[in-house]
Amino acid sequence: MKHTTTVIIGAGQSGLAFSKQLSARSIDHIVLERGEIANSWRKERWDSLRLLTPNWQSRLPGFAYTGNDPDGYMTMTEVTRFLEDYAAFANAPVQESTTVLSVRQVEAGYIVKTDQGDWHCAAIMLANGACNIASVPRIAEDMPSSMRSLTSMEYKNPDCLEDAGVMIVGASASGVQIAKEIQASGRQVTLCVGEHVRLPRLYRGRDIKWWMDAIDAMDMSYKEVDDIRRARRLPSLQLVGTPERITLDLNTLRQEGVEIVGRLAGMHNGTAQFSGSLANQCALADLKMNRLLDSIDEWASSNAMEAGFDAMQRFDPTQVDRDPRLALNMESHGIKTIIWATGYRPDYSWLHVPVFDRKGNLRHDGGIVEAPGMYVMGLPFLRRRKSSFIDGACDDARDLANHLNDHLFRAAA
16 A cells, blocks of 8 residues: 555646646645546547647646647647646656546545555545546437447547448537538538537637637636536537638538538437427527627727727628428438537546535535545636636646645644
């Protein structure tokens, strides 16, 4: 049995940022990683994926992007290298190829069992991320046995698909990006759309993430939100990072030949059934986008900065067919593959501590879990709207390291 003050589970941006903050406070710790540093970025993404955030926004404690393309978007290889470089900079004590088997609470802290030996610690950080398991709805159980089913974690590129039609369920960041790529490969894509967040890539000459950073939208605290549970369930932004800095929304996909249908509501005898709420969902997304653009315009005006940006603009409403399709026979439509881009959830199957609510969600207050000395990072809107992004790990790690430091001080008093 090995001993340390804190065990950090996961060597992505959250675990590494927390490690740096603990080192700054002289708190001994170990970082356990099931694979290699940045394992999920390295192995659980499709080939062409790039970050949704511009390179200049890749910031971690004491470290930032220093390349020659600050307005570009990192490939997954570049993200992996960035995090490897950060781990070296932070001198993080990472133990790779170590799978956590169980975490149990004992009188003096926690016992962490791994396939490389056990650890006893006074505190623990769950930094294994929010995207460990693809969330697939129960409807998937009703799909025809002849149909191939993939999640967005399993999809790599169009070459892994049959030369036939593809249905993609979910129109957030993953869904729209995969839809564009597959449609461009010559396969007909049908995209099932539910609630989504529409945004332009560029607005008034600046990246939309620059604007959200400038108006402090990404720094909004979880305590400022009326319904934080809903905020944490919101879909990811419909954005794509490309060298051309293109806007990718439903209008763009429609123009490229993708068929847009409503949310997948059911499947019976090989026929997919779609919700009739497509027009309402699109109108709501347009409304929320315009509210954000209004906030940006007001900020520029109130700070007397109008002259520094392009003229304000508004984008065409999302186009929806007057009578959108409500049902589709998969076989007659030539669809051979369904890709589930329906979100992700964290894996805490090894966590044997009573800190879950009746829905299986971790009970925490801004990352402070309802167990002494236990913390979590990397979840959506954990402490701030930006918490699940690389840029969000910096502030969250500082706050939670301060709390841990106080907890250890009180325990020793």
